[in-house]
Amino acid sequence: xxxxxxxxDEDIRxxxxxxxxxxxxxxxxxxxxxxxxxxxxxxxxxxxxDGDFAFFVSLFPExxxxxxxxxxxxxxxxxxxxxxxxxxxxxxxxxxxDMRRTVGSLRDEDxxxxxxxxxxxxxxxxxxSILSVGVFQCxxxxxxxxxxxxxxxxxxxxxxxxxxxxxxxIRGNELVxxxxxxxxxxxxxxELQENPEGLxxxxxxxxxxxxxxxxxAGRLSVGQRVTLNGFTRLIDKKDSDxxxxxxxxxxxxxxxxxxxxxxxxxxxxxxxxxxEEIAKNPNLFDDIxxxxxxxxxxxxxxxxxxALQLFxxxxxxxQDGTIKRGDIHILLVGDPGVSKxxxxxxxxxxCPRTVMTSGKSATAAGLTATAVKDESTxxxxxxxxxxxxxxxxMCCIDEIDKMxxxxxxxLHDAIEAQVVRVSKAGITVELKSKCSVLAAANPRYGxxxxxxxxxxxxxxxxxxxxxxxxxxxxxDVPNMELDSEISDRILRTHMVGQVDACPNYDGxxxxxxxxxxxxxxxxxxxxxxxxxxxxxxxxxxxxxxxxVYRILQESYLRVRSKYIETGKVAITARQxxxxxxxxxxxxxxHLRNTITTEDAQLASKIIEDYxxxxxNQGGGVDIDSIVASASNKDRTNIALIxxxxxxxxxxxxxxxxxxxxxxxLSKNGLTEADVRSAVKIMERKDKLYxxxxxxxxxxxxxxx
Numbered sequence: 001x002x003x004x005x006x007x008x009d010e011d012i013r014x015x016x017x018x019x020x021x022x023x024x025x026x027x028x029x030x031x032x033x034x035x036x037x038x039x040x041x042x043x044x045x046x047x048x049x050d051g052d053f054a055f056f057v058s059l060f061p062e063x064x065x066x067x068x069x070x071x072x073x074x075x076x077x078x079x080x081x082x083x084x085x086x087x088x089x090x091x092x093x094x095x096x097x098d099m100r101r102t103v104g105s106l107r108d109e110d111x112x113x114x115x116x117x118x119x120x121x122x123x124x125x126x127x128x129s130i131l132s133v134g135v136f137q138c139x140x141x142x143x144x145x146x147x148x149x150x151x152x153x154x155x156x157x158x159x160x161x162x163x164x165x166x167x168x169x170i171r172g173n174e175l176v177x178x179x180x181x182x183x184x185x186x187x188x189x190x191e192l193q194e195n196p197e198g199l200x201x202x203x204x205x206x207x208x209x210x211x212x213x214x215x216x217a218g219r220l221s222v223g224q225r226v227t228l229n230g231f232t233r234l235i236d237k238k239d240s241d242x243x244x245x246x247x248x249x250x251x252x253x254x255x256x257x258x259x260x261x262x263x264x265x266x267x268x269x270x271x272x273x274x275x276e277e278i279a280k281n282p283n284l285f286d287d288i289x290x291x292x293x294x295x296x297x298x299x300x301x302x303x304x305x306x307a308l309q310l311f312x313x314x315x316x317x318x319q320d321g322t323i324k325r326g327d328i329h330i331l332l333v334g335d336p337g338v339s340k341x342x343x344x345x346x347x348x349x350x351c352p353r354t355v356m357t358s359g360k361s362a363t364a365a366g367l368t369a370t371a372v373k374d375e376s377t378x379x380x381x382x383x384x385x386x387x388x389x390x391x392x393x394m395c396c397i398d399e400i401d402k403m404x405x406x407x408x409x410x411l412h413d414a415i416e417a418q419v420v421r422v423s424k425a426g427i428t429v430e431l432k433s434k435c436s437v438l439a440a441a442n443p444r445y446g447x448x449x450x451x452x453x454x455x456x457x458x459x460x461x462x463x464x465x466x467x468x469x470x471x472x473x474x475x476d477v478p479n480m481e482l483d484s485e486i487s488d489r490i491l492r493t494h495m496v497g498q499v500d501a502c503p504n505y506d507g508x509x510x511x512x513x514x515x516x517x518x519x520x521x522x523x524x525x526x527x528x529x530x531x532x533x534x535x536x537x538x539x540x541x542x543x544x545x546x547x548v549y550r551i552l553q554e555s556y557l558r559v560r561s562k563y564i565e566t567g568k569v570a571i572t573a574r575q576x577x578x579x580x581x582x583x584x585x586x587x588x589x590h591l592r593n594t595i596t597t598e599d600a601q602l603a604s605k606i607i608e609d610y611x612x613x614x615x616n617q618g619g620g621v622d623i624d625s626i627v628a629s630a631s632n633k634d635r636t637n638i639a640l641i642x643x644x645x646x647x648x649x650x651x652x653x654x655x656x657x658x659x660x661x662x663x664x665l666s667k668n669g670l671t672e673a674d675v676r677s678a679v680k681i682m683e684r685k686d687k688l689y690x691x692x693x694x695x696x697x698x699x700x701x702x703x704x
Contacts, residue, residue, distance in 0.1 A: 192250070293342060355395050
């Protein structure tokens with residue numbers, strides 16, 4: 001256990017001299033060779049030389065590093081850096097676990113101590129210069145002051161001139177900053193936000209302002225996940241002498257940027273053994289499906305899709321530079337009360353790096369990114385939204401249909417190309433949003449009408465719908481057998497909850513029997529185990545062979561060939577890429593580096609079932625009924641309605657009533673539902689209108 005020892009400045013410099021010679025002497029050559037202005041030392045290296053001194057550095061980093069800088073410059077000689085020797089710093093990295101904090105756990109006792117904070121970069125300012133050492137001149141006697149070290153965001157200047165008899169500084173005669181004699185360093189300010197996966201449910205992520213100096217400025221970008229080492233400091237608020245509150249900033253001394261996928265779970269040898277043991281389970285896929293929101297009865301097809309989405313496919317870069325996304329996007333569309341929001345919430349708890357938001361309260365800026373004006377500097381900065389913050393993870397968007405249509409249009413590139421582009425106030429930037437999207441929406445008119453196409457009842461654009469790999473329709477249709485099972489699951493869940501809330505219950509109810517009968521409510525794999533398994537599985541990059549290639553191609557061509565029978569396009573190449581992503585996800589779920597025929601067959605079944613359930617409104621699957629404003633059938637019916645109005649015996653300008661349209665088009669085999677559905681689409685597309693809203697008389701747009 002290290003001891004708290006008080007060191008004089010000479011002792012501290014002696015320790016640094018010893019460390020420089022014993023541990024890092026060979027690094028001085030690299031500093032000279034590449035004209036670097038920093039020397040990096042791991043905390044473990046300090047501890048190896050002297051544990052007590054390392055402990056002292058952790059408590060008083062500002063003083064210790066200031067003296068380390070002086071000792072290093074003396075060892076190398078001032079000529080190494082010339083006039084820029086004031087820029088040189090000694091950086092410490094690799095802090096032990098007991099020195100790590102989250103933004104939300106910072107307390108006053110941490111102030112001034114060496115700590116490590118991990119989080120996401122939410123906002124960055126443009127790099128600039130900040131005064132490091134100021135030299136001032138008296139406006140009356142022209143006397144030059146001694147250099148003054150600057151330690152806050154506001155200039156520290158002499159109040160009066162020290163020349164005998166001079167009144168400089170009095171009556172508004174401020175001493176003037178001599179920029180030519182002063183020292184400036186590169187500077188940038190960022191805002192670091194807590195990682196969402198480390199938050200308790202319902203807790204708001206907190207953030208802290210961080211200051212980057214010297215060669216660290218300009219290294220970080222919005223949405224990046226980093227570990228920052230440094231110490232906190234209180235900053236005076238300008239013109240707030242009477243205020244008892246101070247701003248806290250984090251002075252960064254070193255950066256440890258995180259690379260690769262976005263999980264921060266560390267795997268020990270025991271963890272890896274546990275993961276590989278789980279993968280041996282012959283019923284693994286079904287057990288994972290059963291572990292997703294077990295209190296929600298049914299919706300097995302939805303849970304299977306989500307299970308594969310958790311693992312996702314593999315991002316690929318073609319030889320021509322084209323990037324193919326690997327993340328799987330899923331849209332849940334359903335009647336009110338079918339547990340869409342609960343599924344999103346449960347999924348967000350088991351997927352590493354998840355950001356959950358609601359389209360009802362989110363804007364395009366809140367989901368993607370925006371440029372905002374910094375109040376303190378007046379400069380424009382980039383602030384990340386949910387999709388950027390969820391980079392390498394998952395973004396759950398509830399009520400996506402409630403978003404403003406202009407805001408939804410900004411999601412197109414963010415979901416498909418997985419980039420967010422911001423062009424505002426002279427700033428043009430491209431940010432990564434490499435995440436899967438699990439979204440939920442409600443029908444436009446409250447509940448689904450089985451006689452209308454899916455897309456006509458969802459308040460989402462065709463372009464946005466086409467970007468989802470899977471769309472699940474969750475309907476609430478009265479069914480005595482199903483209703484009995486659902487009500488049983490809900491009541492049993494509440495019974496168990498009551499028992500857990502009252503552990504000392506001593507009434508007439510058999511508590512033990514309740515717990516035994518309701519074991520099925522408990523997931524086979526608890527959320528923490530499943531979250532760890534997902535993070536481990538996402539590390540695999542499976543490859544397909546010829547057998548898998550043939551299965552996927554045959555399934556795609558089989559569905560595609562139905563066009564010959566029905567005259568409807570049942571599938572497009574975009575869905576074929578969905579096949580591949582699902583097959584890759586299945587292989588990752590089983591911790592395999594090779595995609596098997598079982599993985600390919602599962603992917604084919606899920607895609608074909610999805611198309612059949614969502615896109616078949618009678619007469620075969622029509623992909624346009626899922627991702628286009630009008631299906632093949634609707635387009636045919638629209639053409640017949642236009643012809644009927646043009647050929648109206650009463651004249652084109654007279655229009656036709658709904659009743660007349662139904663009678664006339666019945667001769668072409670159209671039902672009342674067909675006519676009403678096509679008319680709604682024509683109204684929505686602004687092809688048809690009613691001159692008198694109290695009457696169902698329709699005219700073609702442009703006809704008076």
